[in-house]
Amino acid sequence: MKKLMTLFILVCMLCVSFSGMLFAGDEAxxxxxxxxxxPAAETTAPxxxxxxxxxxxGTGGAADVIGATSGAPTADDMKNLGSSEPLAxxxxxxxxxxxIAINMVWMLFCGFLVMFMQAGFALAETGFTRAKNAGHxxxxxxxxxxxxxxxxxxxxxxxxxxxxxxxASLGGGTVLNGEFIIxxxxxxxxxxxxxxxxxxxxxxxxxxxxxxxxxxxxxxTTATIPTGSMAERWTFKSxxxxxxxxxxxxxxxxxxxxxxxxxxxxxxxxxxLGHGHVDFAGSSVVHMTGGVAALAGAIVLGPRLGKFKADxxxxxxxxxxxxxxLTGCFILAFGWFGFNxxxxxxxGDLRIGVVAVNxxxxxxxxxxxxxxxxxxxxxxxxxxxxxxxxxxGLVAITAPCAFVNSVSAVIIGxxxxxxxxxxxxxxxxxxxxxxxxxxISVHGVNGAWGVLALGLFxxxxxxxxxxxxxxTVRGLFYGDASQFIAxxxxxxxxxxxxxxxxxVFFKILDKIIPLRPSAEMELxxxxxxxxxxxxxxxxxIQQTHR
Numbered sequence: 001m002k003k004l005m006t007l008f009i010l011v012c013m014l015c016v017s018f019s020g021m022l023f024a025g026d027e028a029x030x031x032x033x034x035x036x037x038x039p040a041a042e043t044t045a046p047x048x049x050x051x052x053x054x055x056x057x058g059t060g061g062a063a064d065v066i067g068a069t070s071g072a073p074t075a076d077d078m079k080n081l082g083s084s085e086p087l088a089x090x091x092x093x094x095x096x097x098x099x100i101a102i103n104m105v106w107m108l109f110c111g112f113l114v115m116f117m118q119a120g121f122a123l124a125e126t127g128f129t130r131a132k133n134a135g136h137x138x139x140x141x142x143x144x145x146x147x148x149x150x151x152x153x154x155x156x157x158x159x160x161x162x163x164x165x166x167x168a169s170l171g172g173g174t175v176l177n178g179e180f181i182i183x184x185x186x187x188x189x190x191x192x193x194x195x196x197x198x199x200x201x202x203x204x205x206x207x208x209x210x211x212x213x214x215x216x217x218x219x220x221t222t223a224t225i226p227t228g229s230m231a232e233r234w235t236f237k238s239x240x241x242x243x244x245x246x247x248x249x250x251x252x253x254x255x256x257x258x259x260x261x262x263x264x265x266x267x268x269x270x271x272x273l274g275h276g277h278v279d280f281a282g283s284s285v286v287h288m289t290g291g292v293a294a295l296a297g298a299i300v301l302g303p304r305l306g307k308f309k310a311d312x313x314x315x316x317x318x319x320x321x322x323x324x325x326l327t328g329c330f331i332l333a334f335g336w337f338g339f340n341x342x343x344x345x346x347x348g349d350l351r352i353g354v355v356a357v358n359x360x361x362x363x364x365x366x367x368x369x370x371x372x373x374x375x376x377x378x379x380x381x382x383x384x385x386x387x388x389x390x391x392x393g394l395v396a397i398t399a400p401c402a403f404v405n406s407v408s409a410v411i412i413g414x415x416x417x418x419x420x421x422x423x424x425x426x427x428x429x430x431x432x433x434x435x436x437x438x439x440i441s442v443h444g445v446n447g448a449w450g451v452l453a454l455g456l457f458x459x460x461x462x463x464x465x466x467x468x469x470x471x472t473v474r475g476l477f478y479g480d481a482s483q484f485i486a487x488x489x490x491x492x493x494x495x496x497x498x499x500x501x502x503x504v505f506f507k508i509l510d511k512i513i514p515l516r517p518s519a520e521m522e523l524x525x526x527x528x529x530x531x532x533x534x535x536x537x538x539x540x541i542q543q544t545h546r
Contacts, residue, residue: 049177049202050166050174050175050177050202051175051202052175052202052203052204052205052208053172053205053206053207054204054205054206055206056104056172056206056207059097059100059170059171059172059206059207060096060097060098060099060100060101060171060172061092061093061096061097061171062092062093062095062096063096064096064097064099064100064171065092065095065096065099068096068099068348073092096171099171099348100169100170100171100172102347102348103169103170103171103345103346103347103348104170104207104210105347106342106344106345106346106347107170107210107214107342107345107346107347108210108213108214109338109342110214110337110338110339110341110342110343111213111214111217111338111342112338113334113335113337113338113339113342114214114217114218114221114335114338114339114342115145115217115220115335116331116334116335117217117221117331117332117335117336117338117339118141118142118144118145118220118221118224119328119331120328120329120330120331120332120333120334120335121141121221121224121225121227121228121328121332122137122138122141122142122328123324123325123327123328123331124228124324124325124328124329124332124387124391124437125137125141125224125227125228125231125325125328125436125437126138126141126321126324126325126328126535127319127320127321127322127323127324127325127326127327127328128228128319128322128325128384128436128437128438129231129232129319129320129436129437130232130317130319130320130525131320131321131525131535131536131539132524132525132526132527133231133232133525133526133527134320134321134527134535134536135526135527135531135533135534135535136231136232136236136525136526136527136530136531137227137231137232138535139236139530139531139533140224140227140231140234140236140239141224141227143239143240143243144220144223144224144227144239144243145220145224147223147240147243147244147247148216148219148220148223148224148243148246148247149216149220149247150244150247151243151244151245151246151247151248152212152215152216152219152220152247152248152252153198153199153212153216154197154198154248155197155248155249155252156219156247156248156249156251156252157196157199157212157215157216157252158193158194158195158196158197158203158252159192159193159248159249159252159253159256160192160193160215160219160251160252160253160255160256160259160260161176161193161196161211161212161215161256161259161260162176162178162179162192162193162194162195162196162197162256162260163176163177163178163179163180163190163192163193163194163195163256163260163261163262164176164193164259164260164261165177165179165261166207167207167211167345169344169345169346169348169349170207170210170211170345171207172205172206172207172208173205173207173208173211175195175202175203175205175208176193176195176196176203176208176211177195178193178194178195179191179192179193179194179260179261179262180192180193180194187266187270187271188266188270189262189263189266189270190256190257190260190261190262190263190266191253191256191257191262191263192252192253192256192260192262193256193260196208196212199212214342214345215255215259218255218282218285218286218339219247219251219252219255219286220247221282221286221287221290221339222246222251222285222286222287222289222290222293223243223246223247223251223290224290225287225290225291225293225294225439225443226242226246226290226293226294226297226298226439227239228294228435228436228437228438228439229294229295229297229298229435229436229437229439229440230294230297230298230301231436231437232304232436232522232526233301233302233304233305233516233517233522233526234301234515234516235513235514235515235516235517235530236526236530236531237513238509238510238513238514238515241509241513242297242505242506242509245505246293246502250289250293250498250501250502250505251285251289253497254284254285254289254493254494254497254498255285255289257277257493258277258279258284258285258490259279259285264276264277264486264489264490264493265277265467266467266468267486267489267490268467268468268469268486269467269468269469272482273482273483273485273486273489274455274469274473274474274480274482274483274484274485274486275463275466275467275469275473275483275486276467276469276486277451277486277487277489277490277493278399278403278451278454278458278463278466278467278473278483278486278487279398279399279451279454279490280340280343280355280398280399280400280401280402280403280454281339281340281342281343281398281399281401281402282339282343282398282399283395283396283397283398283399283400283446283447283448283449283450283451283454284399284447284448284450284451284490284491284494286398286447287395287398287442287443287444287446287447287450288443288444288447288448288450288451288491288494288495288498289447289494289498290439290443290444290447291439291440291441291442291443291444291445291446291447292444292494292495292498292499292502293498293499293502294435294439294440294443294444295433295440295444295499296498296499296502296503296506297502297506298433298434298435298440299433299503300503300506300507300510300515301506301515301516302434302516303432303433303434304317304434304436304522305519305522305523307434308432308434312432313429314428314429314434317436318384319384319436319437322383322384325384325387326383326387329387329390329391332391332394333363333390333391333394336359336363336394336398337356337359339398340355340356340358340359340397340398340401340402341355341356341359343355343402344402351402351462354402354462355401355402357406357409358397358400358401358402358404358405358406358409359394359397359398359401359409361397361406361409361410361413362393362394362396362397362401362409362410362412362413362416363390363391363393363394363397363413364393364413365393365409365410365411365412365413365414365416365417366389366390366392366393366394366396366413366414366416366417366420367386367387367389367390367393367417368414368417369389369413369414369415369416369417369418370385370386370388370389370390370392370417370418370420370421371385371386371389371417373385373417373418373421374386374421377421385420385421385424388420388424388437388438388441388442389416389417389420389421391442392416392417392419392420392441392442392446393412393413393416393417393446395416395442395443395446395447395450396412396413396415396416396446396447396449396450396453397409397412397413397416397450398447398450399447399450399451399453399454400412400450400451400453400454400457400458402462402463403454403457403458403459403461403462403463403473403475404453404454404457404458404459405459405461408453408457408459411457412449412450412453412457415449415453416446416449416450419441419445419446419449420438420441420442420445420446423440423441423445423446424438424441427440427441448491448494448495451487451490451491452484452487452488452491454473454475454483454487455475455476455483455484455485455486455487455488456475456476456477456484457475457477457478458473458474458475458478458480458483459474459475459478460472460473460474460478460479460480517529517530
């Protein structure tokens with residue numbers, strides 16, 4: 001079995017590597033049949049095609065000052081200055097370069113915050129599970145970072161962002177101009193990118209590398225969510241294969257459709273459905289994808305031994321360290337400012353203040369409504385449900401955070417906290433799915449609520465030209481029913497695509513590398529048997545000698 005597992009992993013990596021090198025070799029020229037330049041690249045790139053800028057020294061200039069704000073110089077102003085005030089043009093180049101530098105530093109700093117969220121996930125999931133599996137749960141949360149990053153570097157980033165056509169606020173990235181497009185009903189439907197495999201070739205570019213870092217840590221959030229729903233009964237070797245699969249293929253595909261210029265983002269242009277499917281910071285792209293994958297994995301894996309009685313009623317399996325779990329939730333909330341406010345991709349976009357406050361308010365409202373619901377319904381506030389409600393509010397506000405006012409943010413959070421409580425009991429008692437940390441309800445259910453909430457509450461004060469559609473983003477309650485329809489389509493697509501693909505993947509993987517350890521290993525705990533370490537050796541010794 002060990003030889004078979006090793007062979008399987010090597011074959012998967014070789015296949016991915018071969019496909020990456022194949023595409024990388026074609027990066028110098030666009031294939032008209034499968035790769036078309038994105039719109040942004042068509043209007044800005046020279047005839048010979050965009051060139052990489054590995055140092056960043058040539059990125060940002062006078063062109064990045066023009067139109068940057070309402071009072072910025074126009075192109076005609078710069079021409080007039082060029083003939084009479086050459087020094088002013090040089091100063092404009094410096095100002096433009098600094099503007100791009102500020103935006104890039106902002107994005108990278110927020111990416112570092114999101115990376116730290118991995119510590120929050122590790123503490124939250126480990127605290128909500130039992131002591132005998134603490135080392136194993138921590139190991140999954142730790143290694144999903146390294147595994148996911150390598151898979152995303154090999155092919156995930158290219159599939160997601162390879163056809164985005166550049167990021168205007170960063171003044172570059174136009175070398176990402178290859179998108180696989182099919183034409184249906186006279187409309188173009190982008191399916192996946194074709195530039196950026198192994199961050200090599202023309203994508204050896206300072207802006208592209210910065211975009212990679214920011215997008216990679218978002219992907220890693222998705223990849224770690226199923227480690228919670230599948231905790232305490234998942235073999236580490238099958239987890240490793242999963243990590244490459246979700247980071248290299250599943251997440252990037254849906255992310256391309258929403259953030260990489262793919263077909264969901266173009267529903268507005270193609271079918272006049274608002275601004276297409278809009279997800280500012282990842283309620284659907286990140287959280288719903290992870291939550292739906294978590295549901296598929298938990299169903300295939302089955303419940304923990306002893307979770308359900310013979311009559312189907314659940315047994316309580318409380319987490320071993322609630323203070324640890326709550327500390328993890330606060331770390332996640334801190335990192336979430338990078339998640340949401342960082343998605344402006346521009347430190348000069350002063351909407352970041354509104355985004356940050358909306359994020360805080362929604363989390364506070366959701367924790368309060370979770371507390372109130374449990375107190376009224378069951379007689380006491382439940383701190384574990386309050387903590388998950390807190391996260392549910394953060395998940396729900398992630399998509400609409402830039403497009404709603406503070407009152408709407410609080411309403412979204414209140415509803416998220418109540419949905420969380422109802423969903424946790426529904427998943428466990430009706431669906432009979434064992435989710436030790438509530439990942440399905442926190443991320444999957446409230447991820448869906450977040451993107452739908454955007455389609456309801458977006459107030460039309462922000463988002464002009466979002467996804468290439470003129471005008472600001474408005475929801476159903478502010479006069480644009482078509483935006484809500486686009487949100488419904490994006491939500492339904494995520495549920496169908498992610499669940500089907502991940503369910504089939506887990507079923508096939510289970511035939512090759514069993515997902516579950518033996519009953520004996522599961523009952524004794526997975527720390528020693530799976531990751532060769534015991535999280536609490538002193539505690540185990542005391543238990544043994546009683």
